[in-house]
Amino acid sequence: MLKIGVFGAGHLGKIHIQQWKEVEGAELIGFYDPSDEQAALVISKYQVPRYKDMDQLIEAADAIDIVSPTTSHYEIAKKCLLAGKHLFIEKPLSQTLEEGKELVQLVKEANVKCQVGHVERYNPAFISVGEQLLQPMFIEAHRLAQFNPRGTDVSVILDLMIHDIDIVMCLVKSPVKRISASGVSVLSETADIANARIEFDNGCVANLTSSRISIKNMRKMRLFQRDAYIGIDFLEKKTEIIRLKEDGTQSGMMDFPLEMANGEKKIISVQMPDVVPINAIRMELTEFTNAIVNDKPVRVSVYDGYQAMDVAHQILKKMSLHSELHNV
Numbered sequence: 001m002l003k004i005g006v007f008g009a010g011h012l013g014k015i016h017i018q019q020w021k022e023v024e025g026a027e028l029i030g031f032y033d034p035s036d037e038q039a040a041l042v043i044s045k046y047q048v049p050r051y052k053d054m055d056q057l058i059e060a061a062d063a064i065d066i067v068s069p070t071t072s073h074y075e076i077a078k079k080c081l082l083a084g085k086h087l088f089i090e091k092p093l094s095q096t097l098e099e100g101k102e103l104v105q106l107v108k109e110a111n112v113k114c115q116v117g118h119v120e121r122y123n124p125a126f127i128s129v130g131e132q133l134l135q136p137m138f139i140e141a142h143r144l145a146q147f148n149p150r151g152t153d154v155s156v157i158l159d160l161m162i163h164d165i166d167i168v169m170c171l172v173k174s175p176v177k178r179i180s181a182s183g184v185s186v187l188s189e190t191a192d193i194a195n196a197r198i199e200f201d202n203g204c205v206a207n208l209t210s211s212r213i214s215i216k217n218m219r220k221m222r223l224f225q226r227d228a229y230i231g232i233d234f235l236e237k238k239t240e241i242i243r244l245k246e247d248g249t250q251s252g253m254m255d256f257p258l259e260m261a262n263g264e265k266k267i268i269s270v271q272m273p274d275v276v277p278i279n280a281i282r283m284e285l286t287e288f289t290n291a292i293v294n295d296k297p298v299r300v301s302v303y304d305g306y307q308a309m310d311v312a313h314q315i316l317k318k319m320s321l322h323s324e325l326h327n328v
Contacts, residue, residue: 001027002289005051005061007076008068009033009042012090016067017046019282026289032057033068058083063113063292065285066090070154074099081106081114086292088285090117091166092158093305097313100306107302115288115298116305118166122280122287125237126167128273129230134171136223136230139206141168144214147187155190156183157312157319161210164221165198165315166300166308171223174202176311181318186213196315241271 004026006017013033020028030049033039039050051057058064058079063086066076074094080087081103093116094100107114120126141164176198183194193211200206219234227244245267255269284299291298 001025002292003027003029003060003062004065005029005057005063006031006065006067007033007054007057007072008066008090009035009038010067010069013038013067014042014045015281016065016285017042017048019279019285020065021046021048022282023286023289025293026285029060030057054079058085061085063088063288067117070095070158074103077103078106081110081112084110084112086112086288087114087302088117088288089114089302089305091119091305092162092309092312093302094309097306097310100309104302104306113288113292113298114302115284115291116300116302116308117284118163118300118305118308119280119284120163120167120234121170121300122278122283123234123237124275124278124280125232125234125239127278128239128275129232129241134223134225134230136171136225137204138224139168139171139204139208139221140224141206141208141221142218143208143210144216144218145212146215146217147192147213155316155319156192156194156210156212157196157315159210160212161194161196161208161315162308162312163219164208164210165311166304167221168198168206168208169307169311170304172200172202172204172206174200174204176314177201179311179314179318181315183319191319194315194319196318198311237275237277239273239275241273243269243271245269 002025004020009031020026028048030051032051032054042048043050064080065088066073067090070092073089077087077089094103143160143164178199181196183191186192192213196208198206217235221232223230229242231240255267287299
């Protein structure tokens with residue numbers, strides 16, 4: 001049985017603690033949180049022991065789950081890696097790129113499993129298109145949320161857009177060529193709404209918009225590629241695939257005949273892949289556990305987490321330059 005220790009008992013930390021109790025092959029041995037109030041709630045609701053000494057929890061566990069504020073990720077992760085412990089770190093990987101780069105190296109040196117919590121990789125709508133041949137050349141994403149003071153200590157880029165950045169980097173297997181971005185601070189001290197355009201060496205372009213001051217929530221991504229359009233609704237857990245096919249090929253859920261300008265007959269085929277309901281957080285924690293036990297690669301590696309951070313920080317720099325130019 002893999003012994004698990006959790007750092008952080010805030011909103012997301014409590015969810016992780018609850019889910020760890022349901023993961024087969026894992027035993028939640030305790031948690032650490034400096035807040036007596038938060039700790040009391042966890043002890044009362046989940047009957048999980050509290051460790052008041054960080055080092056004692058790290059020593060007692062086989063793997064550590066870091067769900068603490070981003071500012072503390074690096075310090076805790078470094079302690080764990082130097083102790084040779086497997087690591088799950090909520091996104092973003094760390095507060096700065098320098099910290100993230102060092103953590104990538106420490107994971108390599110420690111030869112342990114390290115997974116970053118980009119949970120949208122486990123969204124059932126995204127998983128439902130996993131078997132499709134995805135080679136997008138244009139991506140459009142909208143991630144809009146109603147205002148919530150929690151999380152406004154960081155820009156909307158690191159708060160929300162980083163989810164879509166990770167998905168895009170996962171789909172587009174090509175180096176980033178150019179980034180342009182702009183953002184506006186409305187209700188907080190950091191950007192609350194932002195747009196970024198990411199251009200890749202292979203010609204793909206991703207246009208990402210994120211806002212935390214919207215009237216309603218939205219988490220949609222649209223992928224356009226040769227002969228196909230794929231729409232993914234991360235919030236409603238729905239997926240649609242529209243393909244242009246040759247006449248006489250296998251039909252989809254709905255087919256519409258189309259005669260091209262040259263007289264050639266094609267079929268517009270609409271498919272709605274089955275989306276199997278899953279608990280995404282439980283699935284990522286279960287996969288992390290299985291990766292350790294069976295010595296398999298994790299789905300979202302520490303390098304993946306660093307790569308998403310790297311692009312996010314490039315976007316933040318472009319936003320800063322854009323703001324300075326318009327304030328001159």
